[in-house]
Structures are given as structure tokens and as C-alpha cells.
Amino acid sequence: MELKPIAERFVLHWGEMGSRWGVNRTVAQIHALLYLAGRPLDAEEITETLGVARSNVSTSLKELQAWNLARVVHLRGDRRDHFETSTDIWELFKLIVAGRRQREIDPTAVALRECLENPAIADEDEGTRQRIEETLKFIEIMCTLSDEMLRIRPETLMKTLGVSAKISKTFRKKG
Amino acid sequence: MELKPIAERFVLHWGEMGSRWGVNRTVAQIHALLYLAGRPLDAEEITETLGVARSNVSTSLKELQAWNLARVVHLRGDRRDHFETSTDIWELFKLIVAGRRQREIDPTAVALRECLENPAIADEDEGTRQRIEETLKFIEIMCTLSDEMLRIRPETLMKTLGVSAKISKTFRKKG
DNA sequence: CGTGTATTTCTGTCTTTACTGAAACAACTG
DNA sequence: CAGTTGTTTCAGTAAAGACAGAAATACACG
Structure with a gap:
């Protein structure tokens, strides 16, 4: 070709x-x-x-x-x-996000959980422990959030967040 | 240390x-x-x-x-x-998203615009042109969307999207 | 079950990127 | 303004990753 x-x-x-x-x-x-x-x-x-x-x-x-x-x-x-491959860009986006999350986020969530479960965490500074905890919680929230966002159609998402419907409309697939 | x-x-x-x-x-x-x-x-x-x-x-x-x-x-x-560095994880997240977008998305948006503005686009297959257009539109929407999401507090975001308030609550900063 | 075709695995090479240590540079201090 | 401390640049080295080509494997078909 x-x-x-x-x-x-x-x-x-x-x-x-x-x-x-x-x-x-x-x-x-x-x-x-x-x-x-x-x-x-x-x-x-x-x-x-x-x-x-x-x-x-x-x-x-x-x-x-x-x-x-x-x-x-x-x-x-x-x-x-x-x-x-899919020619649906939203479909592709979802697959890429899933892949990146698996490679870039999940291992960290696991590592942080292990850190916090380790008894040695008691020896760390209070601030350090708190920040590790906060980081893990943040990651968990972001994962939930992204799951949620990937479930719904992008147009709905835009509307929910009050983003200009103009762009949203032009985006709607021809089919 | x-x-x-x-x-x-x-x-x-x-x-x-x-x-x-x-x-x-x-x-x-x-x-x-x-x-x-x-x-x-x-x-x-x-x-x-x-x-x-x-x-x-x-x-x-x-x-x-x-x-x-x-x-x-x-x-x-x-x-x-x-x-x-900031110890506010939401703040850090925003900076990282901004940086990655600049490095990973913006150059592509520019390139796609150039493709579509190039007169040679007329010689391409209809499907090809359409997919390039769709891709650019998708990127623009996603940028708008992420701007919007980064503006509001994560708790608000969660609520708007109807994600369990339980996690959201545990996340709220001590301060 | 042998032959031709499609596909994968493997080994070595090339390219890119990360890093070190030394040298150059800059900024304070008495 | 010489000495001291702090920072950056640079050239060479080491490590990692991408890739080509050859060898090996799998698979279909007669």
C-alpha cells in the first residue's frame, strides 16, 4: 500500500x-x-x-x-x-486509558498498599505516613472517577459538566 | 538525610x-x-x-x-x-496533567490541524480525511473537558458525576 | 507426510537516553 | 579581589530499548 x-x-x-x-x-x-x-x-x-x-x-x-x-x-x-483496529476514536481512547492505567497506575497502587500495610510504617514520620496514605486514596478516587467517566458517552459527560454543547454537537458521529 | x-x-x-x-x-x-x-x-x-x-x-x-x-x-x-514541591496531591496532579498534555497532546493537535489545512488533504480518501478530522475534534473536546475538570475541586467532580460520596469524604484533607 | 507459505523467536547491532566526573562558571564573603 | 562555596555545562561512558535479518516453528494443503 x-x-x-x-x-x-x-x-x-x-x-x-x-x-x-x-x-x-x-x-x-x-x-x-x-x-x-x-x-x-x-x-x-x-x-x-x-x-x-x-x-x-x-x-x-x-x-x-x-x-x-x-x-x-x-x-x-x-x-x-x-x-x-477500531475506527471509533472514543473506543480507542477508552482502550488506551485502560492500558495506561494498568501500566502506569496499578503497580503504584499495589506498592502504596504494601507500604501502608507494612508494620515498619509505624517508624516513619507522621507527615510521611500521611502523605503516602493521601496519595493512595487519591489514586483510588481517580480510578473510580475514570471508570465512571469511561462508562458514559462523552456527550453526556460534557453536558453533565456544563461544557459548551456547541463543540459536543460538532463531535457527534455521522452514523 | x-x-x-x-x-x-x-x-x-x-x-x-x-x-x-x-x-x-x-x-x-x-x-x-x-x-x-x-x-x-x-x-x-x-x-x-x-x-x-x-x-x-x-x-x-x-x-x-x-x-x-x-x-x-x-x-x-x-x-x-x-x-x-507541593504536598497537595491534587495540586501535583494538576501540574502533571498540564505537563503531559503539553508534551503528549498539544504537538499532535498542531500536526493534525496542519494536515487538515494542507490542500493535499483533498487527494486523500474520504474515510481517511474524516478520521483525521474526528481525531482532532476529539482531542479538542478532551482538552476542554480536562480544563473544566481541573478547575473544580475533586469532591465537586465526584458529586457531579454521582460517584459514591463515601470515598470522597474520606479523601477530604485534614486541614 | 512432505512442501510451500505464514509467522514467531532469537541474536547481534544500532540508536537513544541516562548518568558520571571533571571542568567551567557564577555568586557570595571576608 | 582572592578565596570559598555553590551551580551548571560538557564530554565521555554505561545502560536500555528498538530494530534487522536469520533461524526456527507452525500451519495449511495436496
Whole structure:
């Protein structure tokens, strides 16, 4: 597949941002490609389009699947695995938030709980203990909050918070 | 400063998570240290406590200042710079969100706008153009939404969204 | 059950980033 | 204004991560 200029620009940009988003360039590029393509692609096609090693594509697709950002589909009469991602940006957002929370927040919540359950916490300064407690509570609240927010539709969320309905309207999907 | 076991555990954990949060280990460790200490520390003290090079501390403090997560304070009768961070976790959260948005979102919003303004967009597939547009709109909405959410107190936020007041109450600061 | 095709795993290389220690710089102090 | 203390910059090194290419594996089909 030959990318048209703007699509290429999008894919390359996504790749550059990948490292800031906690995934490597190739993973981000592949995701961008699947998203823009809007149809299942096989690994070979991805390899050629992006100009990276076939093995790299394989590994990256594995990682995308671990994020639930890509799934395998089969086309009739074709032995090869094909991959697709959701084209619903809100759906993608939810998956990314879930993935990041799992990688960036959950381990800390666990560690903080262990800190507070450890009898040695009694030896720490009162202020230190208090701040660790507060941090854990904050994390728990934020998790609850984000769960709640991801459950409801973004339009509802905007309305609830009294954010201008104008933007909200323009956002509503065509379907 | 000699760290007690739990405080050390906290600082080391924060450091390990740093890379997932988009800052390096030392930066994250220093921030954890300042947070737990709850009082201004000078660079030398940080160096000794963490066992890293003095220059590394200097660089990392610069980065923390770039995030607005640390500020210089002076103690009377002491020539040295001292550094402190907020001990208000909600305040810290807001600063971190602001910093991450600036690094992780804003460049993409700019790039997408450029894509859509480029006349070459006309040559792209209809679906591609639509998805790029949708993505930009989504990002703009999310920015508005997060601005809105960061403005109000977390307790209010919880209430607005109808999240159990129980957790919210336990969170309320002692002060 | 052998052959061709698709896919993954592995090993080494390259790139990037973090970090140290030394040197340069800046700012106070007597 | 020389000495002292504090801070930053810089060059080289070490560690981590990403990636390519080869080898190995799995799988479908006759």
C-alpha cells in the first residue's frame, strides 16, 4: 500500500509521538496505519508500507493486541492473518486509558498498599505516613472517577459538566 | 538525610515508575523525595540521600522546575538553593496533567490541524480525511473537558458525576 | 507426510537516553 | 579581589530499548 502524503504525515507523526505515549515508534505507526486504512491489513502489507522489518511488525502487532488496540481477522480465501483496529476514536481512547492505567497506575497502587500495610510504617514520620496514605486514596478516587467517566458517552459527560454543547454537537458521529 | 525503610521503598518505586510516566528515574526519585520530606532540601542533601551524581541532581531539578513540580526557596542564613514541591496531591496532579498534555497532546493537535489545512488533504480518501478530522475534534473536546475538570475541586467532580460520596469524604484533607 | 507459505523467536547491532566526573562558571564573603 | 562555596555545562561512558535479518516453528494443503 502506497500512502498518500497526508496519511504518511499522520502515520509518521503518530510514530514520533509514540515514545512519549509509552509505546515504540513502530507500534504507534502501525496503529495509525490501521486506523487510517479503516480495513484489515496483513503483516506483509504493513511491512512494505512502513518500510520496517517483517519481524518488527510481528512483535509490534503482538503489543498492539496486548493493548486490545488490534485484533486478528481472517478474509475468506486468504490464509494470512489480517489486522484491524477500531475506527471509533472514543473506543480507542477508552482502550488506551485502560492500558495506561494498568501500566502506569496499578503497580503504584499495589506498592502504596504494601507500604501502608507494612508494620515498619509505624517508624516513619507522621507527615510521611500521611502523605503516602493521601496519595493512595487519591489514586483510588481517580480510578473510580475514570471508570465512571469511561462508562458514559462523552456527550453526556460534557453536558453533565456544563461544557459548551456547541463543540459536543460538532463531535457527534455521522452514523 | 537517611531515609527510613518505607520512605526509601516509596522513593525507589517512584523512580522505577518514572520511565513509564515519561520522566527519568532520577527526576521521579527527587520528586518523591521532596514530596515525602515535606520541607525544602538542598541539592547536596538530595545527592547524598539518593546516591546519584551531583550534576544529575542539578539537571533533574531543572526538569522538575520545567514541570512546575519544584521551586527554589531560600532559607535565611544559607547561601544554597533549596527545593520544595507541593504536598497537595491534587495540586501535583494538576501540574502533571498540564505537563503531559503539553508534551503528549498539544504537538499532535498542531500536526493534525496542519494536515487538515494542507490542500493535499483533498487527494486523500474520504474515510481517511474524516478520521483525521474526528481525531482532532476529539482531542479538542478532551482538552476542554480536562480544563473544566481541573478547575473544580475533586469532591465537586465526584458529586457531579454521582460517584459514591463515601470515598470522597474520606479523601477530604485534614486541614 | 512432505512442501510451500505464514509467522514467531532469537541474536547481534544500532540508536537513544541516562548518568558520571571533571571542568567551567557564577555568586557570595571576608 | 582572592578565596570559598555553590551551580551548571560538557564530554565521555554505561545502560536500555528498538530494530534487522536469520533461524526456527507452525500451519495449511495436496
